[in-house]
Amino acid sequence: xxxxxxxxxxxxxxxxxxxxxxxxxxxxxxxxxxxxxxxxxxxxxxxxxxxxxxxxxxxxxxxxxxxxxxxxxxxxxxxxxxxxxxxxxxxxxxx
Numbered sequence: 001x002x003x004x005x006x007x008x009x010x011x012x013x014x015x016x017x018x019x020x021x022x023x024x025x026x027x028x029x030x031x032x033x034x035x036x037x038x039x040x041x042x043x044x045x046x047x048x049x050x051x052x053x054x055x056x057x058x059x060x061x062x063x064x065x066x067x068x069x070x071x072x073x074x075x076x077x078x079x080x081x082x083x084x085x086x087x088x089x090x091x092x093x094x095x
Contacts, residue, residue, distance in 0.1 A: 012071040013043050013063060019074040021048050021061075023082040031076065032058060035092070046076075050086060059088035 019031045029050040034043030043063055050057045061078065068077040078085065 012069050022077045025081050028082045028085050058090050059085050
């Protein structure tokens with residue numbers, strides 16, 4: 001991930017609500033909210049809002065899929081296609 005391991009990447013991901021999300025083949029949606037593990041400053045998943053003809057759907061995307069973080073333009077780029085993102089789970093499993 002671009003900026004990986006830096007405080008600016010961690011801080012940016014922690015505040016990325018509403019950012020545009022791009023896939024390898026174009027824009028896919030926007031970040032609804034980052035999801036954090038217990039007592040951690042950085043998220044491990046992002047809930048991405050996906051537009052559809054009849055409203056919205058959601059995908060739970062692991063932050064490991066992020067290829068680039070652009071805080072200046074409030075944009076994330078993932079390393080997968082739009083179709084792959086649409087096949088991601090819509091909710092986390094309950095442990």
